[in-house]
Amino acid sequence: MLPAEIELPLLKRLTSAGEDIGELKSCIDAINQALLTAFNKGTPIDTSITGRAHLVDKLLQSIWEQKCSPDCGAALIAVGGYGRGELHPSSDIDLLFLVEESLQQESEQQISAFITLLWDIGLNIGHSVRTPEMCATEAANDITVTTALMESRLLAGSESLYTEMQAATGPDKVWPPDAFFQAKLEEQQRRHKKYDDTAHNLEPNIKGGPGGLRDIQMIQWVARRKFGVTSLDELVERGILTEAEFRSLELGKKHLWRIRFMLHTITGREEDRLLFDLQQKLAAAFEHRDNEANLAVEQFMQKYYRTIARLQRLNEILLQYFEESILNADEKREITVLNRRFHIVNGYIGAVDSQIFSHRPLALLEIFLLITQHSTIRGIRASTIRLIHEHLHLIDRRFRNDPKAIKLFLQIVSQSHGVYRVLRSMNRYGLLPAYIPAFTNIVGRMQYDLFHVYTVDTHTLFLIRNMRRLTVPELNSEFPLASEIMASIEQQESLILAALFHDIAKGRGGDHSELGAVDALHFCRAHALPEQQAHLISWLVKNHLVMSMTAQRKDIEDPDVIRNFAKLVMTPEHLKHLYLLTLCDMRATNPKRWNGWKDTLLKQLYRHTLRELNNPQSEADDYSELQKKQTQAREQLESQDQEAVTQLWMQFSTDYFQHHSVHEMAWHADVILSTPEQDYPQVRIQCEMKPGASEILIVDIDHDNLFAIITSIIDQCSLNVVQAR
Template identity: 35%
Template sequence: MQTLIQSALHKLQSEKRQAVEAYCARRQVPVFFERHTQAVERALAVLWTALFSDSTMCLLATGGFGRGEMYPYSDVDLALVSPEPLTEKQQEKAGIFVQALWDMQLAPAVKSGSVEELCESVCEDITGDTAFLEARFLFGNHDLAKQLLQQLDLQRDTSAFIEAKMLEMQQRHAKSQGSGALLEPNIKTCPGGLRDIHTMLWLARVQGLAMPLTTLISQGVVTRPEAVMLLNSHKKLAAIRIDLHLAAGRSEDRLIFDLQTQVAENMGWHDDEHRIKSEKLMRVFYRAGKTVMQLNGILLPMLRGRVYSQAGRIVCRIDDDYYQVGNQLAVYDKKLFTRRPEHLWKAIGILQTRKDILTLAPKTLRNWWAASRKINRAFYGNPENRRRFAGFFKHGEGLTHVMRFLNLYGALERYLPAWGKIVGLLQHDLFHIYPVDDHILTVLHNMRRLAMDSRSHELPFASALMHAFEKQHILYLAALFHDIAKGRGGDHSIEGVADARRFAADHFLSKEESSLLAWLVENHLLMSAVAQKEDIQDPDVIDSFCERVETQERLTALYLLTVADIRGTNPKLWNSWRAGLLENLFHAAARRLAGESGSRTVVVGRRRQGAADQLTRAGTPEKQQRKLWQALGPAYFVRHELREILWHTANLVHQTEAPQVRSRILPDSGTLEVMVFMPNQPRLFARLCRIFSRHSFDILAARAFVTEHGYILDTFIVQLPPGRAAADYPNVQSALEAEINNFIHGCDTTAGHTACGIRSRRSRHLPIAPGVHLSAEQDSPGWYTLEIVAVNRPYLLADIAEVLSEQEISLRYAKIATLDERVEDSFVLFSPHLENPKKQLALKQALLAQLSA
C-alpha cells in the first residue's frame, strides 16, 4: 500500500507542478482549476481501485472540489457513502483511505456514512448541506450517489436554506469590519469576496436553476453583461487567491502585508513613480470586489424573490412613473432611465427623502445601473441634473446612504470623473486604514452624525456647533472633496481646490459658499497639524493660526471637518486626549478672533493668576506661591495650558526641590498623563522614555521642560497597554509610578535596555521613508527646531533622545504626534555648536541611522 501511495504521490506532485507552471506562463484560471482537479481525481482513482473496487459504496466530490474550484492548497472535500451504516471492515478501509490522502498531502475533509446518516447530519448543518449542493459523482455505485442527492433535495427547505445563506453572508460581512480587514482582507470571506459569488450560485442552484451562467442568461435570471462582469470578477479574485496560495506555500486566504508584494510581483505588477506594486494589486482586488457587491445588490434579492413571489405584496403608487413595493422603489416603465436620464437622480432623490423606502427593487436597480453607465458630459451639462445632485447635500438626511450607493454602482465616478481616480486607492502612510473613496465617505458619515439629534451624545460640543452652523451642505461637500485629489503626485490639498471651485460654479453655489468650500479643501489639514505638531499654548502659534483662519465661520467649519476627518482615518487615532487638543485650539482661536488680547504678557498673567487663585483657595501662603513662580519661570506659563498648570502647581507648591512623579488616567481615552519632576541630568528624557516602552506604553505626546532652578518638569501622555481592561488601569498605573519613583530617587532601571523593538508587519512590508528636518530659529542664536517623520516602534523616542544626548544637544521641548504606526515629532533644541554645518550633518546622519534601524 505504501508503494502505491508513494507512486500516486509522485505522479500527483508532478501533475500539480505542471499545472502551476502552465498557470504562471499563461495565467488561465479555468485551465488551472481543470488540470488541478483532474490531477487530484486521478490520485483518488488509484486509492479507490485499491481499497473499494469491489464495494457497493460510492465517492462524491463536494464543496469546492465538487464545483471544480481547486486552489493550490485547497482542502479536498469528499463524501464516502454506503447503503447501510459502515461495517467495522468498511470503517477500517475508510480510515486507511483518509490516512492515505493525508500521506499524499491532500488535506482531506471527508464525511462518511449511510444515506440516512448523511441526510440526518446536514439537517442542522447549513455548511454541510451547502457542500452537498455542489456534490459530484466520482467513483463506485452511481445509483447510490443519485439516491443520496435526491433524498437531500427532498428534505431541503429551499426558503429556509436561502434565508440561512443570506444571514450567513451578513454575519460574514460583519466580521470583516475591523480596522485591519481593509488592509489585509480575506479574499474568500470579505464583502465582495469569492464566497459572495458562491452565495449567488448556491441560491440559484437550490432553486433547481441550471448552471453554468450561460444557462442562467437564457432563463432570464442574469443578463449577459452581468454574467460577463461576474465571470471577470471571479477570474480576478481567483487569480489573486491562486497566487496567494503559491506565495504562502500553504492554504492562506488573507492578503497579509507579508505576501502582498510577492503576490503583486508574481502577477506581473511593478513599482513606478506613482504606485508601488502592492497598491496596484489591492486596487484591482477592491474594484473586483466592488463589482461583486454591485451584482449582489441585484441578483440576491432577485433570486430570493423567486421563492417568495407568491407572497402578498403591499404596492403603493407614488406618481405616474414610480410605485412602492414593500420597502423598495420600483418603476412602471423599465426603460424610463434610458429614455429620460434625468430620472437617474430623481429616483435617488425619492430614495433619500422617503424613510419608508430602503432601496431600489432588483429589476429597477438593474435598469437604473445599466442606464447610469451612460452618464456623460451631456448628462452633467443638464442644469436639472446638477440641481438635483446639489440637492442631495442640501437635504442632508440619508446623504451617506445615497453617496455610498452612487459610489458602489459607479455613478459617482461617472458624474465626477476625478472620483474615479481614488476608487480603491490605498494610502500606505501607516495611519490611514481605508482606500481613499471609503475614507471620504466615512468622513461624510461622521459629519452627518454630528447633525443628527440622536447622535448628539457622542460628541456634544461638536454636535452643538454643527446644529448652529447654517451652511451644513458646504461641510458635506468639503468632506466629499477634501481628499479627492489624492494620488495625483502633487499636494492634494492644493490640487483639490480646482475641483471644488469647478463643482461650486457648476452647481449654483453662491460666491460665499464657493469661497468657504475651496478654503476648507485647501486647509483641511491645518487644524490637525497645528494641534498635534505645534505648541498651541504659545500665543504666537495661536496668532499665526488665526491669521490663516480669519473668521469664526471658517474656524467652526474647519474644526468640524477636522473632527470628522480624524475619526474617519483610523479608529485608533481618536480619543478624548486628541479631542481635547482640537477643542483647546478651537477655544483659544475663538477668543483671539473675538478680540481678546493674545500677547505673551497677558496670556502668562492670565494662566499664572488662574493657578494663584486655586492655590489661594487651598490655603497656600503667598510666599510659597512666589517661590514656586520663581522656580518655574515665565516660560513655563507660555509652554503649558491652564489645565496642566493647575495640576502641576497643586503638586509642586510645597515641594519645589523634592523629586516626584504623579499620574492620572484621562477620562474615556485609555490614556495616562504622567508628570516627572527631578533635578536635571544627562539623558533623563531618554531614560524615562525607556521605562514607558518597557511597560508597553505608546507615547502619544511628550513635553520636556527645564525650570529656572535646573529641574526637569516633563509631562507625558501615554497610551495604556493594548488588551488591558479598564479595571486593570489602576494596577498598571501603580506599577509604572513605582518604577519611575525608584528611578527619580537614584535607582536606575534603564541600563542595558537598548533594544530597538519590533516593528509591525505593516511597517516592515509597507515602510515610509524616514525624514529629518533641522531649521534654526530666527533671532534666537543656538536654538533649533527638529522635525522627524518615521515609522513608530518601541523605544523610538528614547533612541532619538539618546542621539541628541550623544551629540551634546540640549532638548528643551518635545511635541510628539503618534499616528498609529507613524510618528511626526518636533523638538526644540539648544546647541550653539550646531552652527557648524558638519555638526548638523552628523546629527542628521545619526538620526537617520537610528530611524532606519
C-alpha cells in the same frame, strides 16, 4: 481540462506510484510544480483550478482502489469547493465518507487506512463519516452542511448510497428554496457585517469579504436550490442574467481566482487575506510597475477593489431578483405610484418602464432624490439598477451642465435625511463618478500605508456618514460639542461638498489638497453656488489637514500657535466648518486609531481658537492670564509653604505656565515640595486628567541622558507617548 502534455505524464506517475508514500509525495510535488509553471506561462486560471481537482480525483481514486474493496459498503464523496471541481494550491480537500448503517469492522479499517495514507502523503483533507440518514439530519440542522452536500460529487464506491443521500437532502426534504434563500441571505449579511459592510478595507478577504468569491458562490447556491442549475451560464438562458452580466461575473471570478492562486503559492498555506505585507509581492507577480503618480501596489489593489465592486453590484441585483421570485412569488405586489416615472414595488423603487432613462436622462438623478425624500424605500429594484448601469453613458458634459441636473444634485446633498445612503448607492452603481468625473480616479484607490484602512472613495463616504450622524438627535451624546455646532450650520451641504472633494485629487501627483481645492471651486461655480459659499468649500478642501496636524503636532497651549492658527481660520464660521470636517475625517480614516485624547485635543484647539477669534489677546493679557493661573494653583497648595512655591516657580520658564493647567501646576509643585531629594526619583501617575490618556510625572535630579532613558523604558513597555515635556 489540462493540456495533454501536462496531464498525461502526471497521470502516468500516479498510476505507477502505488502505495509508496515517497512516490506519492513526489507526484503531489510534481502536480504543484506543473500547475504553477502552466499558470506562469498563461494557462487559463480555470484550467489550473479545475485541472488540480481532476488530478486529485485521479489520485484519490487510485488510492481508494488499493485500500478499499468494491463491496466495503462505503462511498467516497467530494464536497464543498472540491465538490464543485475547484482546488487552489493550498485549499482543503473536503471529503465525505458515506457509509452503510451497519458498517463492517473490516470496512472501517479500510477507510481508516485510506485516511491515514492521505495524511502521510501531506494532503490537506477535511473529512466526515456519515450515513445517508445522518446526512439528512445534519443538513436539516445546519444549512452549511446542506450547502456542502449540494455541490457533492461521487468519486468512488457505492453509487446507491450516494443516490440515497441526494434524495434525503434534496429541497423537497430539507431546506426548500424559500427557507434556504432566507437563511443564506441572513448568513451573507452577517458575513458582510464582519467586514464593516465594505470590501474596501486595507487588508480585504478575497473569499469572505463583500464582493468576494463567497458572494459569487452565494448566487450559484441559491440558483441551484431553486432552479436546479449547475452553472451561471444557465441563468442567462433563463433570462435571469444578461450576457454582459455573465461575462462580468466570469471575468471577476477569474481575476479573484488568479489572485487567490498566487496568495496560496506565495504563502504556502490557505491564505485568503490580502495582507499588507503580501500586497507588494502580488503586485510584482502580476507585473505592475511604479509610475510617477501611483505605486505598483496601488495599481494592483485599485484593480482588485474595482473588480469586487462590480461583483458586489451583481450580487445585489441577482439576490434581489431571487427575493422577488422566491420569497415574494406568492405575495400580492404592493405598488405605490410616486410620479409618472417611478413607483415603489414591495418597498423597492423602480422605473415605470424600461425607456424612462433614454427618454428622460435627468431621471438618473431624480430616482436618488426620491429615495432621500421617502424613508420607507428599502432600495432600488434589480431591473432598475440594470437600467441605470446601461444608461450611465448619458451622463456627459451636456448633462452635467444642464441647470435641471445641477438643481437635482444640489437637492440631493441638501436633504435632511438619507444623504449618505444615497451617495453610497450612487457610487456603487457608477453614477457618482459619472457626474463628478474627478471622483473616478479615487474609486477603489488605496493608499499603501497602515494609517488609511479604507480606499479613498469609501473613506470619503464614511466621512459623510460621520457628518450625518451629528444631525441625529438620538446620537448627540456621542459628540455633544460637534452636534451642537452642526445644528448651528445653516448650509450643511457645504460640508458634504467639501467632504466629496477633500481627497478627490489623491493619486494625481502634487499636493492633493491644493489640486482638490481647485476642483471644488470649479464645481461650485459650475453649480452656480454663491461665491462666498464656493470659496468656503474650496478653503475647507485646501486646509482639511491643518487642524489635525496643529492639534497633534503643535503645542496648542502656546498662544503663538493659537494666534497663527486663528489667522489662517479668519472667522468663527470657518472654524466651525473646519472642526466638523476634521473630526469626521479623522474618525473615517482608521476608527481604531481614534480615541478620547484626539477628541480632547481637537476640542481644546477649537475652544482656544474661538476665544482668540472673538477676543484677540495682547501680551499684557497673556501675563494677566498666567498670574490668574498661579493664583488658582496656590489655592490648591494651601498646605505648602507659599514662599517655597514662589521659589520653585521662579525656576520655571513662562512656557511652563502656558503649557500646563492649574491642576497640573498644583500637582507638580505638591509632589516636588513634599519629597526630600534623598527619596528621588519619584514617579507618579494620574489617569483622569486627560480623557484617553494617563499623565506620568517623574521627579529626579538631572543627569546626562535622563530624558532618553525615561522615554526608552516607556517605549519598551509598549506605551504610546502622545506628549512629553
